[in-house]
Amino acid sequence: MMITKKHTITTIISLLLLFVGLSSLANEIKVATIDEFNEAIKSVNAGDRIILKNGEWKDVKLVVKGIGTSENPITIEAEESGKVLITGDSSLKMAGEHLIIKGLWFKNGYSSGKSVISFRVNSKEFANHSRLTDCAITYFNPRSKSIDYKWISVWGKNNRVDHNYFTGKTHSGTTLVVWLKGEKHIDNNHRIDHNYFGERPPLGFNGGETIRIGTSKNSLLSSRTIVEDNVFEKCNGEVEIISNKSCHNVYRNNLFLESEGVLTLRHGNRCLIESNVFIGNQKPHTGGIRVINAGHMIRNNLMMNLTGDGFRGPIVVMNGVPNSPANRYHQVKDVSIVNNTIINCSPIQFCAGKDDERSLAPENTVFANNLIFNTNNGKVASVYDALDGFKFYGNILDTKDNFDKKGFTKAKVNWDTLDNILYIPKVENEALIKNSKVEGKPTRLDITGTKRTTFVAGAFNLGNKKYPKALLLKSGTSWDSKVTPQKTEVIAEVIQAEPGIGTLRKALKKAPDGSILKLKSGTYTLEKGIKISNSVTIQGSAKEPKPILKIQEGLEKKPTYFFRVEGGKSLRIDNIEINATSNMPIKYAVVSPDKGISDPYSVFINNCHIKGFKNKNGGSIFKGYKGTFADSISIVNSRIENAYRGINLGEEKDNLGRYSAQVVIIKNTIFKDIDQWALNYFRGGNDESTLGGKLLIDNSVFSNVGNIEKGTVLRTKGIVTVAIKNSVFEKSYKVINPVSLKGNKNVITNCVIFDCGTVKATKGASAKDVFYKNPKWEDKENFIPSEKSPLIKAQTIGLKWEIKK
Template sequence: MFYKFYMIALIFVGFQLNTSTQPFTNMAQPKKVYVKNVQEFNAAVKKAVPGDSIVLKNGVWDHADLFVNVKGTKEAPITIKAETNGSVIFTGNSGISLSGSYIIVEGFWFKDGGTDLKSVISFKKNDQEFASNSRVTNCTISYYNPTDLSLTTHWVDLWGKNNRVDHNNFTGKLNHGTTLVVWLKGDEHTENNHQIDHNYFGERPDLGVNGGETIRIGTSTNSMKSSKSIVENNTFEHCNGEIEIISNKSGDNIYRNNLFLESEGTLTLRHGNNALVENNVFLGNNKPKTGGIRVINEGHIIRNNFLVSLAGNGFRGPIVIMNGVPNSPLNRYNQVKNVTIVNNTLINCEAMEFGAGKDEERTLPPMNVLFANNLISNTTGKDILKVVDDIKGIRFEGNIVDSEAQVDANYFTKATIDWTLLKVFPMPTASNSILKDVRKIKESPEFDITNAKRNIYVAGAFNLDNKYYPEAMTMITGPSWKPDIKAPKMAVSSAIIDVEPGTNNIGKAIKNAAPESILKLKSGIYYEDKTSKLTKNITIQGSKDGKTIIKSPETMESPLNYFFRINEGVKFTIENVTLDGENSTPVKYAFVSPEEQMGSKYNLFVNHCKIKNFTNKEGGGSVFKAYVGTKADTISIKNTTIENSYRGLNLSYEKTGLGSYNAEVIILYNSVFKNIEEFAVNYVKTIDPLSSNNPEQLLVDHCVFSKVSNYEKGGIIKTKNIYTVVITNSVFENSYNLKYPVSLSGFSNVIKNCLIYDSGTLKLSGGAKDLNILYKNPKWEDKDTFTPSEKSDLLKKNNNIERIGLLETR
């Protein structure tokens, strides 16, 4: 393996610029009616007959909500079109609803609008009137978003049957809601045979929460129904809305010849069975979070795909096979069964992950899966595969690996492959006899990814000595006219936002705030009845008099899951606030990490706060919870009291054995943990720390732990395999039933200059050290504020430190 592999994205950036559409259906045109406003349009629609064209005059159509209820025929459809392609501009609260049959909509541009309609283009007027055998083509929707980005809207809603959306440009969706949705609610919309092809799907920034898919076919409720939709020959560039670029939630769909370029997510077979995924190209250019194909459910065939330089891992890996849930409800994870993954080529990608998502709920490993005749090359020496659970249900056959990485000979055959370059893409030459030494199986494709006949059957997506690009890299997508799309200048909210006490005022302010905003809270009670997801850097500052309180209303019938979720890439700072979980239905968590397997780092900074009464034990409530597959850069708790709660900081759910952990650095400084039933901190890494160079750290300084984990086998600070743990100048008291308040193991673990009173003794192993530990009564002057008396040893010089316990600056 002597080639040097380069990736370039600029080759593909111009796809949406050099665009042309296929010829439109030949149609009879008995009359062509020109209209210049909505009133004239409505009148023309009422009189339209098969073969008519209604032509909208060029110009800006503001707040134009058009309803098209007509019936054309296959030979003579009714056309609604622009006078000049791209010169009819819809703005404001504009949209088009189609119902009837054989309708063609073409040439429009929805541009920089502010619509709050449910969808911009809908193939339905109401539940009884929808469109079939109709088409939207040669249009553009760009940056057409409501002013309130928290509103959920779609750009295209597909209903009915036999509809087509083709040669369009969809760029710049910023708000909640999927860009294009296929609906299956009702028999009139199942086995719909919709076709979505030759579209350019452009920039979609990370939404930070679910609901940012570019395409979704079905819903979990209707996922066992057959859709038979075809998604082919589309370009997805920088579609980063969420982890699911395409979300398959129905049966019998086909995804082929699509190009995914630097898009942060995966083609996800989320629900539904029997999908065919073939001849797609995924180019990541080593951009973080770029992924490939994620597999859930049954009966899928995944073949002839080309995946290159994908830097996503976990759920965003190049090929991910998930674990399932026993007796899974429709909205969870059905077991992967009877799936074939064959003849794919992966080059310089992060590791595939099989048995992904294994946890206490997802316990069913893949079953009856064939992973065969795939070609994997990796010049970086990184892992090829991470095995998370038992994969005896996956049969490996004929998979060839060209890499310095260590591989399991039961799964892969290592070989040095001879490559030649097709421009910048390595192609295996005819001299690779080992690639021919594989068994052709029932599901093996008759053609390679370039649609060339496989006269000699070989492993991987390409024939040997291939000289042609896959169709996904040569196709023309988007409208025939060139939309000059520019991101509009967004109105920026004030950097400082005053928020009044009341119900859900904080949540509303967070949704509407610009990045880096500071929310100023006054004295008073802020009732939050909805969870808040932080998708941008935000600071919340309460009143310095300590009278700013956040809690949930007593009227809630079920507990609020959390107050704040900090999503990927976000820094959240909260100061001078009391977070109170007390309720007849107690709030489960004060803070939570991003959703599971969202691996990009985030930050949480808590300062001068009081966090109390998070007593919900259902499912293990805590003040903070880190979900599996997430990682904080820093979690910092300073000058803060955490009291009367079930658990403190819980970062203990990583159990994969793959060296996973949930935070690089945890800082506890000048803070109190008081009356905590279980642990103050539970921080776990899944392998021995000496086998890794990861710098994970827990730093505890000038803290007090009073009546925490007060039972024999408990632990105040619980760590496992954490490389660096340093505990200094802190007090552990009144956990009188506890045997070991702190257990440390490893040469970089140390506890020094601390006082332990009526709380057991230390447990040290593996070179961990203790220095200057006092087993004495702290002698408080004020037990509520943990102020030491003049006679307390806490005030004496210990190891040249002025005092143990809380600092006066708190």
């Protein structure tokens, strides 16, 4: 039979009609309950749509299984996007082919499983060619931030996560993970695009990444995931905003806005990082790209107003570990860092992290045609090891500071501004054209995707008036998924309390959040410890004798503390005396939330007198329990004396890099007659994901503290930032080192040490203007210096009595 053109056309039309007929058989099923959904999913076919009716779906475990096709996917979607609220203990799992999840909002709930949304049902059933789109997960957190589960777990191959909105993750666990466990998840070609990743507060320990692709164990396998066109705003969970732990991934056209961390090539090789924009707006700890491992190409990125240092610099090239295990640092090799523009940023970091372990400097690494512009007189780069393995050429410095290495040229660039936002080099730029150097295969396009004509250093073509794609993104959901915490003006309610037995506790029971409890002079006797379940200020009058807080004598069961601050709350104590002097003193003045309750809390103590906490069974003025975390602990203008221990923040002993407080401030305060230490602030292990704690001590006096064999005044092991200044350490003659500092962010300056050993400073720590002299007090009890005191000459050392009074 001869096949004619007419037959061919007829056959094609018939096939088209057949496909139309098949698609018309697709079902649209509306469900209102989890039972209806479970029944509908049992018989779902290609092209079917299951519509979840608007409203709240609480405590639901949605399991989506089915086989769709590229032309006829199976779709699970909200009746109206954003109006199906998934709350309570809820999750979604999917397995099959060509599945689409659309329009759901996981809001104000939590998951008791390993993920909120997972592209697999179990280890044998997972999703391929499937999509999560136009959905949101907001504040889907458990009670304790130490509980680890992921919000999104991507398994299988050829899946897409796009146009979603994720914000408010406060607990342990990466926001989105791509898994490569098993052959069926390698070379997966996933795409993560056009999502908005919103605010994530500092976690305080490892596990606060926003995206992680792979794990250390499988980091030499290829994922081939593309992460593009996303926004990362205030993603501050830890140092690694994105943690690359696999090979052949692409990070392109993403915007990082005021995020306290970096895109980290932690493990894995041969990744492409191009045309991303990092804007810090001079916010602290904001960074760019950290480079580890081999074969990466980093080009056409823009860094602006980033302030992060160390591992949070604008570009950080790390040292490696010889014969490194999978979970440490492989040497940087065969990496190209070219045509990036860095404007008003903190220094670039070369050979960062060099120590006895990380002793391998980068090898065969090209750093070329980068344009560095500073209007703030900032330093260009910090170098920690030999640069022999770098090849520098064509780098332009429009800066006051110089970087005296071949391949860097100072030149005056002729700048224009785009809408008073972006610095763009003008067309007329003789110095820039002359000193840029083409070598090998040049970068063909600039950051806007425009073909390069005249080749110059930096991310932009000369005179380019286009914005980078990262600044034009329409990321997130099609509907309004923004969650703005309600800002209500709180007028503090003032409550008066009278002296007496139990009167303080009863008054606090009535105190609403944010209230001020005013105490008259007199004695307030506690018959039990008080839990601070609302943020409150307890305040005595500055014009009258301090109110005195004591524990009732003769109690059958004595409390262990005066105050316990609950998670998420703050306690302020002003102008109060807390007196534990007794035949059987109680342990603590203030304690953190109970063990493992890690919602951040704060304690502020001002102009207080705390004494008598001599309980030698582990007692201290303040105790932070294991697994808790304080945003701030501040003791100012106060006197702490006659105690067994001072501030105890040393319970995180697992060497996992955890610590108990982000910031500790001691200012204009006396620590006197403390049996052991004034402060034990501990961070163990070599985890580098966090800021690592910050201790600030100013104008304080430490007298007869830790005066025992092997004693010390301040324990600060592992704390990254320690700044001690204008203070006096005395009368601890058995102490060898009152302070032992380690690391380049540990500093003691302008202090007096007398009968108290010597300061020890190692690993880059500094001790400057430390005077080993007798302070010569006029009034030894109140630490007022005599006319002959060296403190008088220095003027800034010791207590500031004009403030204290």
